[in-house]
Amino acid sequence: MNKERFTALALVVAATACWATSGILIHFVSNGSGISPVGLAFYRDLGTFTALLVGLGITRPRFLLVRRRDLPWLAAMGAISIGFFHVMWNMAVLLNGASIATVIQSNAPIFVTVMAWLLWREPLTARKLSAIALAFAGTVLIARLDRLQNMHISTLGLGVGLLSAIFYGTFSLFGKKLRGTYDSWTILLYIFGFATLVLAPTQIGQPLPWPLAPKVLVSFAALVFLPTILGFGLYTNGLGRLQASVASITATTEIPFAALMAYFLLSERLDGWQILGAALVVGGVVLISLPRRRRARRRAPADLPAEESVPVNPESSS
Numbered sequence: 001m002n003k004e005r006f007t008a009l010a011l012v013v014a015a016t017a018c019w020a021t022s023g024i025l026i027h028f029v030s031n032g033s034g035i036s037p038v039g040l041a042f043y044r045d046l047g048t049f050t051a052l053l054v055g056l057g058i059t060r061p062r063f064l065l066v067r068r069r070d071l072p073w074l075a076a077m078g079a080i081s082i083g084f085f086h087v088m089w090n091m092a093v094l095l096n097g098a099s100i101a102t103v104i105q106s107n108a109p110i111f112v113t114v115m116a117w118l119l120w121r122e123p124l125t126a127r128k129l130s131a132i133a134l135a136f137a138g139t140v141l142i143a144r145l146d147r148l149q150n151m152h153i154s155t156l157g158l159g160v161g162l163l164s165a166i167f168y169g170t171f172s173l174f175g176k177k178l179r180g181t182y183d184s185w186t187i188l189l190y191i192f193g194f195a196t197l198v199l200a201p202t203q204i205g206q207p208l209p210w211p212l213a214p215k216v217l218v219s220f221a222a223l224v225f226l227p228t229i230l231g232f233g234l235y236t237n238g239l240g241r242l243q244a245s246v247a248s249i250t251a252t253t254e255i256p257f258a259a260l261m262a263y264f265l266l267s268e269r270l271d272g273w274q275i276l277g278a279a280l281v282v283g284g285v286v287l288i289s290l291p292r293r294r295r296a297r298r299r300a301p302a303d304l305p306a307e308e309s310v311p312v313n314p315e316s317s318s
Contacts, residue, residue: 011238012250018231020257023098025223032216037090042199047224049192063186077174078194085167092164095157102258104161108169110135134284141277184236
């Protein structure tokens with residue numbers, strides 16, 4: 001493994017370690033302040049937007065400019081992929097616990113596959129269907145639907161967790177439209193800004209969550225900078241040096257990171273069936289992320305069309 005590839009993989013793993021702290025920090029902020037999931041989503045997005053606006057305005061002012069025709073896409077991405085997602089994610093963590101919420105959210109690549117088939121008629125291959133089956137079976141085991149009389153999470157918790165995964169999955173769908181047009185920091189700035197605008201009406205008439213204990217303020221600041229700004233920054237940096245499929249597979253390390261942190265900091269436990277379910281979800285994501293195996297190259301005749309000798313693009317074969 002060359003040095004550049006190793007560095008890129010290390011950046012992605014570091015990003016997932018940052019993301020894994022999200023559930024823990026949400027738990028600390030919510031319990032310490034009593035703020036609602038919607039309120040926490042609003043202030044998290046507002047804090048992230050403010051930090052990005054100040055930081056980019058000082059260091060990279062050219063990143064603040066976008067074309068007017070792209071604003072609807074940025075607005076939709078901010079509202080759905082960030083605003084609605086953060087509300088569902090906060091609720092999922094509070095209802096299910098940090099580790100289980102993270103595992104259920106790992107179904108996002110599966111939902112992206114289904115939505116891409118519905119929206120863009122991308123083919124549903126046997127491998128994709130197998131990955132969907134693995135992820136579904138894993139989610140059933142995580143939720144312990146085999147023990148209806150003593151479920152570990154409620155039907156509401158499972159539904160909220162799956163909605164969180166769906167909203168998170170739309171990030172890739174909108175990102176496909178905007179990727180390559182703007183720097184990733186520009187996209188993050190605008191989508192967090194629009195997410196703040198979408199959630200702002202929910203805070204009308206709501207008391208300000210103030211004053212807060214110093215520990216809660218530290219946890220909130222960490223929530224803004226660690227899993228949000230630093231996590232996305234590290235992942236974007238690593239993604240620029242890796243194939244998307246490789247980065248996606250590596251990003252599944254968020255699941256064990258989240259489980260370990262929840263174990264040591266929140267005393268959460270996953271039983272044997274739930275661990276097996278987590279493995280099935282990871283297996284589904286890995287299966288759908290792997291590039292299609294190319295057929296053995298045969299000696300081509302002289303009149304072979306040029307496009308038949310072009311290597312398969314791994315990003316279009318999942």
